[in-house]
Amino acid sequence: MEAIGVLMTYPMSSYLEHELDRRFNLFRLWNFPHKTDFFNDHAASIQAVVASTQAGSGADRELIDSLPALEIVTSFSVGLDNVDLAYCKEKGVRVTNTPDVLTDDVADLAIGLILATLRRICESDRFVRSGFWKNGEFRLTTKLSGKKVGILGLGRIGTAIAKRAESFNCSISYHSRSEKPDSKYKYFPTVIQLASNCEILVVACALTEATRHIINREVIDALGPKGFVVNIGRGAHIDEPELVSALVEGRLAGAGLDVFEGEPRVPEELFGLDNVVMVPHVGSSTVETENAMADLVVGNLEAHFLKKPLLTPVV
Amino acid sequence: MEAIGVLMTFPMSSYLEQELDKRFNLFRMWNFPQKTDFLKENSGSIRAVVGNANVGADCELIDSLPHLEIVSSFSVGLDKVDLGRCKEKGIRVTNTPDVLTEDVADLAIGLILATLRGICECDRYVRSGLWKKGDFKLTTKFSGKKVGIIGLGRIGTAIAKRAEAFNCPISYYSRSEKPDSKYKYFPSVVELASDCDILIVACPLTEATRHIINREVINALGPKGYLINIGRGPHVDEPELVSALVEGRLAGAGLDVFEHEPHVPEELFRLDNVVLLPHVGSGTVETRNAMADLVVGNLEAHFSKKPLLTPVV
Numbered sequence: 157m158e159a160i161g162v163l164m165t166y167p168m169s170s171y172l173e174h175e176l177d178r179r180f181n182l183f184r185l186w187n188f189p190h191k192t193d194f195f196n197d198h199a200a201s202i203q204a205v206v207a208s209t210q211a212g213s214g215a216d217r218e219l220i221d222s223l224p225a226l227e228i229v230t231s232f233s234v235g236l237d238n239v240d241l242a243y244c245k246e247k248g249v250r251v252t253n254t255p256d257v258l259t260d261d262v263a264d265l266a267i268g269l270i271l272a273t274l275r276r277i278c279e280s281d282r283f284v285r286s287g288f289w290k291n292g293e294f295r296l297t298t299k300l301s302g303k304k305v306g307i308l309g310l311g312r313i314g315t316a317i318a319k320r321a322e323s324f325n326c327s328i329s330y331h332s333r334s335e336k337p338d339s340k341y342k343y344f345p346t347v348i349q350l351a352s353n354c355e356i357l358v359v360a361c362a363l364t365e366a367t368r369h370i371i372n373r374e375v376i377d378a379l380g381p382k383g384f385v386v387n388i389g390r391g392a393h394i395d396e397p398e399l400v401s402a403l404v405e406g407r408l409a410g411a412g413l414d415v416f417e418g419e420p421r422v423p424e425e426l427f428g429l430d431n432v433v434m435v436p437h438v439g440s441s442t443v444e445t446e447n448a449m450a451d452l453v454v455g456n457l458e459a460h461f462l463k464k465p466l467l468t469p470v471v
Numbered sequence: 472m473e474a475i476g477v478l479m480t481f482p483m484s485s486y487l488e489q490e491l492d493k494r495f496n497l498f499r500m501w502n503f504p505q506k507t508d509f510l511k512e513n514s515g516s517i518r519a520v521v522g523n524a525n526v527g528a529d530c531e532l533i534d535s536l537p538h539l540e541i542v543s544s545f546s547v548g549l550d551k552v553d554l555g556r557c558k559e560k561g562i563r564v565t566n567t568p569d570v571l572t573e574d575v576a577d578l579a580i581g582l583i584l585a586t587l588r589g590i591c592e593c594d595r596y597v598r599s600g601l602w603k604k605g606d607f608k609l610t611t612k613f614s615g616k617k618v619g620i621i622g623l624g625r626i627g628t629a630i631a632k633r634a635e636a637f638n639c640p641i642s643y644y645s646r647s648e649k650p651d652s653k654y655k656y657f658p659s660v661v662e663l664a665s666d667c668d669i670l671i672v673a674c675p676l677t678e679a680t681r682h683i684i685n686r687e688v689i690n691a692l693g694p695k696g697y698l699i700n701i702g703r704g705p706h707v708d709e710p711e712l713v714s715a716l717v718e719g720r721l722a723g724a725g726l727d728v729f730e731h732e733p734h735v736p737e738e739l740f741r742l743d744n745v746v747l748l749p750h751v752g753s754g755t756v757e758t759r760n761a762m763a764d765l766v767v768g769n770l771e772a773h774f775s776k777k778p779l780l781t782p783v784v
Binding site for chain 2: 260261263264265267268269271272275277278280281282283284285289290293294296297298299300301302319320322323324325419420421422427433434435436437438441442443444445446
């Protein structure tokens with residue numbers, strides 16, 4: 157398969173890069189500043205794209221059109237907002253993602269963000285490191301156990317978050333496109349109703365046209381000044397300027413954010429706030445999970461080029 | 472009851488202070504730097520002491536209060552109360568069990584996640600603008616890791632329940648095996664440490680458990696192991712822990728308590744693989760209020776000659 161051209165859009169994983177390099181003719185898009193020349197020279201031999209979630213590293217219409225020999229897009233993510241799925245379908249290009257292997261890590265991080273935000277873990281660590289403990293006790297924070305958790309999107313990740321939150325004796329409610337008949341959790345038919353009825357709102361749904369800015373001013377108002385938002389979905393799920401002003405003005409109690417609308421840019425107004433925890437899109441960024449995701453990408457590519465069934469096809 | 476003298480040893484809770492002040496003749500020990508004079512003048516009227524994990528009721532204090540009837544600790548841990556002396560002198564002792572169990576267990580899990588997933592380090596990374604220069608490094612997955620708990624009491628059990636939801640196999644060490652427990656028992660701390668990935672201290676501090684985490688245990692836990700302490704600072708041989716962390720013989724540590732609080736070994740400040748918290752295990756508004764209500768409730772019960780709510784002695 158060493159003649160098969162595979163285009164990696166971003167240095168998302170050195171392990172993946174290494175594994176692709178061993179098997180295929182690997183092109184690293186980030187090494188080519190002059191993209192038009194690159195496509196002129198190499199497009200004909202590229203049959204696969206390995207895409208990622210960073211801005212400009214997906215598989216959009218423009219990229220797909222520049223690769224006439226493209227047969228498959230394997231995304232190093234479970235979310236597919238970075239891939240033009242409809243266009244792939246139209247052109248008969250297969251698409252795979254990396255579901256399941258990252259579910260636990262993302263759910264773990266959601267709980268980690270909830271705890272870090274409510275119990276002000278990062279702030280208290282700063283308090284100790286700066287020597288303030290010698291001058292007095294840290295302030296009181298907010299208990300997690302028993303709080304009402306509302307989950308937006310009850311897919312694999314949402315379900316894993318719910319399972320963990322239940323062990324903290326939290327009552328769980330959710331909103332999704334349709335009610336899940338087998339679910340023991342309380343369903344709310346709108347996001348506003350969910351926000352009005354919970355204390356911690358967690359975003360865990362896919363990003364689509366319908367869910368862009370699903371967290372808007374109205375939802376933030378419904379969540380209220382004692383409410384917390386945790387986002388482990390996509391930055392675009394939240395109307396970021398609205399969130400920022402709500403936090404700055406004290407109309408929300410706090411937020412735990414793994415994603416931002418203009419990653420890696422983060423609104424600097426947030427840096428002055430102690431009730432916000434910000435992490436750099438690390439939901440699935442553990443050694444264990446990154447390796448498992450990479451194996452899945454490679455596995456899907458090998459299956460495709462050996463004309464075997466894809467492991468995790470989406471299109 | 473306003474004539475009853477109650478001595479509060481430390482400004483542990485303004486809500487508690489307020490509630491005690493409403494009901495009793497409250498003395499605030501931290502306002503009297505000259506303790507000997509203070510005790511000489513007021514010990515005659517002091518019938519109760521309210522202590523906490525910072526300042527409790529040691530032999531010296533007990534002996535200087537001839538009318539002391541009850542020590543009500545604003546904590547579940549009683550390492551700062553001379554229980555033997557209280558028993559000897561017929562002094563009742565109460566603590567605040569149960570109401571703080573969830574908060575402490577929540578914090579243990581919070582410390583595990585913050586340490587393994589580098590949450591505080593990540594937050595620093597974002598705030599310093601480094602994300603624009605490159606992605607953060609890879610961290611360590613929590614789900615499925617082996618969790619070893621020292622002490623399977625109320626708090627240890629609550630931690631285990633939460634860790635199970637992360638698909639972690641649970642093992643434990645305690646003074647004796649719990650026959651009803653579904654978790655795996657190890658008869659020594661070293662064996663527990665050898666077997667698990669994340670070791671959590673959740674037992675009371677007694678003479679037997681002082682420095683229960685020593686060099687041998689740290690070696691057994693190993694360079695990929697993590698230590699989480701939500702017990703008491705003296706559970707851990709602190710210099711040994713610090714050198715293990717500095718030398719990379721432990722993967723990381725999440726610590727809520729230290730041997731000489733509020734002093735924290737400064738070598739730890741340079742490390743990114745430790746999370747350092749200022750003894751906040753029960754430090755939420757909800758729980759501190761519940762603890763305060765329990766302290767007041769115990770005192771009222773005692774002075775109304777009713778059964779104590781949460782007696783220890």
